[in-house]
Amino acid sequence: MRYVTLTEVYSHRIAKKYLSRSGVAHAITCAYHAFDLAKERKVSVDLATKSALLHDMGHYTWYKNGRWDYNLYKQNDIHAIKGAERAHKLLIRLGENPQYAKDIAFAILFHTDSYIKDSFIKRTPLQEITKLADEMDEETGGLHHYRKIDEEKAIALIKRLDEMIEEEIKVNPL
Numbered sequence: 001m002r003y004v005t006l007t008e009v010y011s012h013r014i015a016k017k018y019l020s021r022s023g024v025a026h027a028i029t030c031a032y033h034a035f036d037l038a039k040e041r042k043v044s045v046d047l048a049t050k051s052a053l054l055h056d057m058g059h060y061t062w063y064k065n066g067r068w069d070y071n072l073y074k075q076n077d078i079h080a081i082k083g084a085e086r087a088h089k090l091l092i093r094l095g096e097n098p099q100y101a102k103d104i105a106f107a108i109l110f111h112t113d114s115y116i117k118d119s120f121i122k123r124t125p126l127q128e129i130t131k132l133a134d135e136m137d138e139e140t141g142g143l144h145h146y147r148k149i150d151e152e153k154a155i156a157l158i159k160r161l162d163e164m165i166e167e168e169i170k171v172n173p174l
């Protein structure tokens with residue numbers, strides 16, 4: 001059963017605020033990749049698309065002496081931790097099933113190993129899909145965060161993905 005749609009998640013002001021920082025186009029492309037991967041691997045398309053859509057919502061800026069410092073940011077980055085927390089709070093607020101919200105939060109927490117040694121993580125299929133979906137859309141120098149998409153197109157893509165999820169759930173209710 002599905003408790004919250006991607007359209008509801010995407011339309012919430014909290015999602016809008018953070019996704020516009022880390023890149024709406026990147027978030028949506030990842031959600032589409034996650035849909036394909038989840039379908040192929042028999043993982044919940046509902047959870048995989050939400051994890052991928054929200055995976056970067058923990059991004060923040062790191063300033064030193066009033067200036068953005070990318071190297072310091074890289075060194076001290078905890079966007080996966082912040083993202084997991086923000087996504088969890090948002091999903092619970094929207095009425096998500098608490099177990100789903102927890103699984104999505106963990107998928108976001110483990111979507112990158114920039115702050116943790118890879119060998120320490122043994123990812124679940126959902127966590128692996130979230131990481132792969134992100135990597136599939138990565139561009140060198142972090143350019144994927146700056147790709148633009150207009151709002152009308154973004155919402156149309158989110159709505160279409162919602163329909164694809166509903167269809168898939170009818171056939172494969174995971």
Ligand SMILES: [Fe+2]
Pocket residue numbers: 026055056134
């Ligand atoms: Fe990402």
